[in-house]
Amino acid sequence: MHDYVNSVLESVAVRNHGQPEFYQAVQEVLLSLVPALKAHPHYARHGILERLVEPERQIMFRVTWEDDSGQVHVNRGCRIEYNSAIGPYKGGLRFHPGVNTSILRFLGFEQVFKNALTTLPMGGGKGGADFDPKDRSDREIMRFCQAFMSELFRHIGPDTDIPAGDIGVGAREIGYLFGQYKRLTNKFNGVITGKSVNWGGSLIRPEATGYGAVFFSHEMLKMRGEDLTGKVCAVSGSGNVAQYTTEKLLQLGAKVVTLSDSDGSIYDPEGINAEKLAWVMDLKNKRRGRIKEYADTFKAVYREGVRPWFVPCDCAFPSATENEINGQDAQELLRQGCKLVCEGANMPCTPEAIELFQQAGILYAPGKAANAGGVATSGLEMSQNSTRLSWTREDVEQRLHQIMINIHKNCYQTAEKYGCPGNYMVGANICSFLKVANSMLEQGLV
Numbered sequence: 254m255h256d257y258v259n260s261v262l263e264s265v266a267v268r269n270h271g272q273p274e275f276y277q278a279v280q281e282v283l284l285s286l287v288p289a290l291k292a293h294p295h296y297a298r299h300g301i302l303e304r305l306v307e308p309e310r311q312i313m314f315r316v317t318w319e320d321d322s323g324q325v326h327v328n329r330g331c332r333i334e335y336n337s338a339i340g341p342y343k344g345g346l347r348f349h350p351g352v353n354t355s356i357l358r359f360l361g362f363e364q365v366f367k368n369a370l371t372t373l374p375m376g377g378g379k380g381g382a383d384f385d386p387k388d389r390s391d392r393e394i395m396r397f398c399q400a401f402m403s404e405l406f407r408h409i410g411p412d413t414d415i416p417a418g419d420i421g422v423g424a425r426e427i428g429y430l431f432g433q434y435k436r437l438t439n440k441f442n443g444v445i446t447g448k449s450v451n452w453g454g455s456l457i458r459p460e461a462t463g464y465g466a467v468f469f470s471h472e473m474l475k476m477r478g479e480d481l482t483g484k485v486c487a488v489s490g491s492g493n494v495a496q497y498t499t500e501k502l503l504q505l506g507a508k509v510v511t512l513s514d515s516d517g518s519i520y521d522p523e524g525i526n527a528e529k530l531a532w533v534m535d536l537k538n539k540r541r542g543r544i545k546e547y548a549d550t551f552k553a554v555y556r557e558g559v560r561p562w563f564v565p566c567d568c569a570f571p572s573a574t575e576n577e578i579n580g581q582d583a584q585e586l587l588r589q590g591c592k593l594v595c596e597g598a599n600m601p602c603t604p605e606a607i608e609l610f611q612q613a614g615i616l617y618a619p620g621k622a623a624n625a626g627g628v629a630t631s632g633l634e635m636s637q638n639s640t641r642l643s644w645t646r647e648d649v650e651q652r653l654h655q656i657m658i659n660i661h662k663n664c665y666q667t668a669e670k671y672g673c674p675g676n677y678m679v680g681a682n683i684c685s686f687l688k689v690a691n692s693m694l695e696q697g698l699v
Contacts, residue, residue, distance in 0.1 A: 254290040258283050261302045272355035274575060278362050278600060279306050285682040288671040301690045308361060310334040312408055316382055318400040320393050330401050332380035333361035334414055338692040341412055342378030343368055343628060345419030350385040357381060363599055366685035367621040370660050373632035378414055386421050398429035406434050411443045417631050418447040443638030446631035455634035457649040463497030463597060465626015465657045466570060467505065470595040472661035473616045482506035487566040489513045490573035491537050491544050494597045498570050499530055511561035513573060514544040518561035521553040565589045572597030580605035587613050596620035622664050622681040629656045
């Protein structure tokens with residue numbers, strides 16, 4: 254089976270030249286599937302891997318819009334509809350100047366497995382544009398979103414493809430996107446998740462990814478007879494995921510000492526308490542400021558151009574972006590006493606970093622499992638939209654918590670079943686692969 258996997262990887266490398274992020278994601282998954290492929294060789298006979306690595310549909314389009322000064326801009330939009338074996342395509346939209354085909358294909362590929370882990374009927378997809386919303390006015394953001402949706406609307410629907418938010422796409426952007434969809438189709442339906450609660454959104458959706466990651470880490474610690482009380486935690490990022498990871502960690506008795514943004518990191522050895530976190534939320538969500546202002550205000554340490562993995566900590570929650578923990582960062586975390594790494598972002602750890610964590614025997618939670626709470630709650634929002642109901646905050650959080658407990662249990666038990674006890678990466682990949690692969694087989698050669 255190693256030969257089969259390697260042949261598929263070689264084909265992926267040849268056919269997707271210049272897409273390193275996509276190849277990294279595919280390699281991480283496929284190499285970990287060897288135990289399952291040995292136990293179930295019929296997947297190879299049916300070409301399941303070859304079909305899995307190729308998206309069902311890839312849509313590229315031009316986005317033309319006008320800024321406040323009348324200058325015309327042209328961006329590139331894309332939607333990767335990756336796999337619909339277990340449900341309609343589901344995944345976020347990312348607006349960032351670094352968006353390219355490799356990034357979106359890696360995110361779409363990961364989304365297939367992440368969505369399968371939730372046990373909800375959702376396929377995998379991803380999309381976005383190389384648009385930079387930073388320093389743009391609200392009206393410019395609105396015009397771009399309207400131009401983007403003017404092309405995308407013909408490819409999505411509540412039973413076809415349901416986008417959501419991601420980096421650069423928050424509640425404001427979701428509102429503008431949905432408004433344009435409604436204008437063009439004359440339909441008010443659950444075609445987008447992450448909406449305002451005033452018009453169909455779900456309570457807990459903004460908090461869900463961060464909360465879910467903390468719930469998953471708590472389940473991991475329970476397997477070793479521990480919990481989060483008193484644990485010193487390093488969190489990267491300062492956006493949605495980082496904010497609500499920090500909030501839930503504080504609620505469970507942990508101490509958060511770091512946050513970051515693209516300029517640098519802050520280290521507050523006294524801890525980021527609820528009042529300081531509220532200040533960060535105002536800084537990032539309303540004033541659109543930089544994290545350095547935290548250091549100036551609260552007399553914390555600020556390190557420009559440095560990620561927050563240089564501090565003593567028990568747990569690390571990378572919650573910013575892909576490949577933010579490399580081998581050197583991993584070595585530093587281990588040297589500083591870190592015993593748990595839980596991925597709030599998508600693929601934030603490089604293969605070298607993951608290998609070091611696994612060799613050291615610490616707890617490592619891959620993003621497709623640990624940060625699945627966001628898309629799980631999007632699935633709950635879809636259910637509420639379909640039934641025209643709105644659940645309470647307590648009800649949604651309880652459902653989210655139970656989903657994360659179930660994801661942890663399935664990953665843990667699958668890893669044991671296939672001879673890799675304690676390896677959550679193998680458990681997550683095999684558990685989700687089996688569900689998607691079996692569904693593909695049952696639906697025939699499509």
